[in-house]
Structures are given as C-alpha cells and as structure tokens.
Amino acid sequence: MLREYxxxxxxxxxxRLSALLMTLYLGSIALxxxxxxxxxxxxxxxxxxxAPVPPVLGFVVLEFRRIRAADELRQRIELEAATTALALxxxxxxxxxxxxxxxxxxxxxxxxxxxxxGVYLLAQLxxxxxxx
Amino acid sequence: xxxxxxxxxxxxxxxxGELAEQLAVSRQTVNAIETGKYDxxxxxxxxxxxxxxKPIEAIFHPEE
Numbered sequence: 001m002l003r004e005y006x007x008x009x010x011x012x013x014x015x016r017l018s019a020l021l022m023t024l025y026l027g028s029i030a031l032x033x034x035x036x037x038x039x040x041x042x043x044x045x046x047x048x049x050x051a052p053v054p055p056v057l058g059f060v061v062l063e064f065r066r067i068r069a070a071d072e073l074r075q076r077i078e079l080e081a082a083t084t085a086l087a088l089x090x091x092x093x094x095x096x097x098x099x100x101x102x103x104x105x106x107x108x109x110x111x112x113x114x115x116x117x118g119v120y121l122l123a124q125l126x127x128x129x130x131x132x
Numbered sequence: 133x134x135x136x137x138x139x140x141x142x143x144x145x146x147x148x149g150e151l152a153e154q155l156a157v158s159r160q161t162v163n164a165i166e167t168g169k170y171d172x173x174x175x176x177x178x179x180x181x182x183x184x185x186k187p188i189e190a191i192f193h194p195e196e
Contacts, residue, residue, distance in 0.1 A: 072173050073161040131164045 010066065017062055025055035073131060080127040085120035092119065135192045138166040140184045155179055 028051035036048035067078050093112055099105040141151050141162075148166070152159045157176065164170035165180075171192075172180065181188040 071157040071161050072176060073164055073170055074158060076170070131160065131169050 014062065014066060018059075021055045021058045021062065024058070025052055028052045028055060077124065077127040077131060080130075081120060081124040084123035084127065085116065088123065089116045089119040133171045133192055134168065134195055135165065137162070137180060137191065140186070140191065141166070144184075151183075154183060 032048045032051050036045060039045045039048055067075060070078070092115060096105070096107045096111070096115070100107040137151075141148070146154075148162045149159045152162045155162070155176065156179075161170065161172075165172055177188055177192060181191055184191065
C-alpha cells in the first residue's frame with residue numbers, strides 16, 4: 001500500500017529531478033552553514049540564508065506537475081489532504097505562536113514549514129487510507 | 133452511487149489492473165469505484181460505459 005501511495009504518478013524523470021533538487025537543497029544548507037557566518041553585508045547574509053528556497057520552489061513545481069498528471073482519484077486525495085492539512089495546521093501553528101507570545105514555550109518560526117509538511121503527510125496518508 | 137463495474141469486469145475476465153490500464157487510471161481508482169467509495173467523474177463514467185458497450189445508466193444507479 002505504501003509503495004503504491006509514494007510512487008503514484010511518478011516517473012523516472014520525477015525521481016531524477018527529485019534527487020537533483022534534494023542535492024541542491026542539502027548543498028545550499030551546507031554552504032549557508034559553512035560560509036554564511038563569514039559574510040559581513042546584510043545582502044550576502046540574506047543570499048546565503050535564502051539559498052535553500054529555490055530548490056524548495058523547484059519541489060513545489062515538481063509536485064504540482066505530478067498532481068496535475070495524476071488520475072482523478074489521486075487528485076481528489078491530494079485535494080482532501082491539502083484542505084485537511086490546512087484546517088489542522090492553522091490551529092496548531094496558531095497555538096504554537098500564542099504559546100511563544102505568552103513566553104510559555106519558545107517556538108522558532110522556522111518550525112512552521114516542517115509542522116505544515118508533517119501535518120500534510122499525515123493528512124495524505126489518511127485520505128489515501130479512505131479510498132484504499 | 134451503486135454500480136455494476138465489478139460484475140462487468142469479472143464477466144470480461146479482466147483484473148482490476150487490466151481495467152485500470154484500459155481506462156488510463158490507477159488500480160486504486162478502479163477498486164474505489166467498484167467498492168462504492170468513489171464516484172467517477174462524468175468523462176470517466178462515459179469511458180467505462182463505452183468500454184463495456186453499455187449505456188451509462190445500465191452501469192451506474194443512484195442509491196435508493
């Protein structure tokens with residue numbers, strides 16, 4: 001079931017591009033960590049800090065194309081997963097933000113992306129399970 | 133929505149995968165249609181009807 005879920009709508013080209021984007025993403029993070037602190041101007045520091053964003057945008061485009069090419073049930077699953085993840089992710093992020101604002105639990109803003117991605121993956125598995 | 137897809141497929145001796153291939157959808161889609169978990173779009177319902185050479189209302193019926 002999991003193989004069917006993770007490989008649905010993928011092609012060898014999709015996996016090649018995924019590997020390339022993941023390499024770029026990890027490389028940009030490594031470069032930002034190694035060279036970022038050495039930059040003195042704000043522009044250079046911003047460029048180093050934002051270097052992982054283009055590979056992530058590449059992933060977004062790749063996923064968008066995969067979903068557009070998928071069959072209608074898979075598109076339904078993705079739609080249900082996205083709306084569920086949004087409905088669950090917003091209250092979770094709001095709660096974390098409020099706890100941070102109240103000084104109860106320090107939460108770094110960078111955590112918002114992994115939280116949303118995690119909720120989306122769980123919602124995808126749930127939606128996939130509904131139509132298994 | 134109730135449907136006769138499973139009976140028609142089995143009468144042809146096709147597997148879910150074979151039917152899925154002919155309809156250009158995933159095996160999961162065929163399974164979800166057969167078990168009534170998913171109602172196909174109108175274009176897919178017409179493709180199913182054309183494949184089995186039956187009118188669409190002979191395959192799909194609203195639940196009473």
